[in-house]
Amino acid sequence: GQQLNQSPQSMFIQEGEDVSMNCTSSSIFNTWLWYKQDPGEGPVLLIALYKAGELTSNGRLTAQFGITRKDSFLNISASIPSDVGIYFCAGQDNAGNMLTFGGGTRLMVKP
Amino acid sequence: DSGVTQTPKHLITATGQRVTLRCSPRSGDLSVYWYQQSLDQGLQFLIQYYNGEERAKGNILERFSAQQFPDLHSELNLSSLELGDSALYFCASSQRGTSGYEQYFGPGTRLTVT
Numbered sequence: 256g257q258q259l260n261q262s263p264q265s266m267f268i269q270e271g272e273d274v275s276m277n278c279t280s281s282s283i284f285n286t287w288l289w290y291k292q293d294p295g296e297g298p299v300l301l302i303a304l305y306k307a308g309e310l311t312s313n314g315r316l317t318a319q320f321g322i323t324r325k326d327s328f329l330n331i332s333a334s335i336p337s338d339v340g341i342y343f344c345a346g347q348d349n350a351g352n353m354l355t356f357g358g359g360t361r362l363m364v365k366p
Numbered sequence: 367d368s369g370v371t372q373t374p375k376h377l378i379t380a381t382g383q384r385v386t387l388r389c390s391p392r393s394g395d396l397s398v399y400w401y402q403q404s405l406d407q408g409l410q411f412l413i414q415y416y417n418g419e420e421r422a423k424g425n426i427l428e429r430f431s432a433q434q435f436p437d438l439h440s441e442l443n444l445s446s447l448e449l450g451d452s453a454l455y456f457c458a459s460s461q462r463g464t465s466g467y468e469q470y471f472g473p474g475t476r477l478t479v480t
Contacts, residue, residue: 285466286466286467288468288469290471295474295476296473296474297368297370297456297471297472297473297474298409298456298471299368299471300368300468300469300470300471303466303468305466343409345409347466347467350466350467351397351416351421351460351467352414352422352467353399353411353414353422353424354399354401354409354411354458354469355411356408356409356410357408358408359408
């Protein structure tokens with residue numbers, strides 16, 4: 256099946272630093288989504304991207320849909336302790352279909 | 367709060383047993399998706415229902431089945447449980463956003479098979 260490669264697997268940063276993570280795929284997706292998951296909770300949708308080249312922001316978060324449709328990245332600016340968690344990318348080939356998830360990026364923020 | 371509810375929150379059972387997990391989608395959402403999250407496999411799609419009909423199947427074992435009822439809630443049935451079935455099981459539902467179908471996840475059911 257399709258695989259999404261998400262990197263880095265983990266990051267330990269200082270509060271106030273910017274963070275960047277990305278996902279690459281061997282296949283094309285028509286939608287990219289980014290989720291955050293806290294321990295013991297369900298994934299929470301952060302940003303959805305629908306067009307190649309699209310750049311979308313949600314507060315301190317910015318995500319882009321790669322031109323090739325095979326990649327996406329997420330940036331978090333000026334990180335704060337509550338940004339701690341696991342961030343997942345997910346690709347969707349067609350609207351309404353299943354999501355294929357990356358392996359996640361575990362973010363740790365040092366105050 | 368995503369608006370998707372799942373019960374129970376935790377479930378502990380023995381090998382060979384059968385359990386049922388329940389999901390209520392967001393108001394107005396017709397699609398329900400089930401995902402399994404384990405340490406070694408990550409988040410994996412199991413099955414999707416749309417307005418009561420099965421729409422897509424992923425890596426779902428034959429021992430697992432699901433259904434969606436007329437009121438749109440869904441149940442995931444896991445039978446002949448094995449130790450390896452221990453995982454978090456999530457339900458998601460979708461609504462049409464500005465451009466597509468965004469999926470919103472419930473809080474999950476943590477299944478422990480002993």
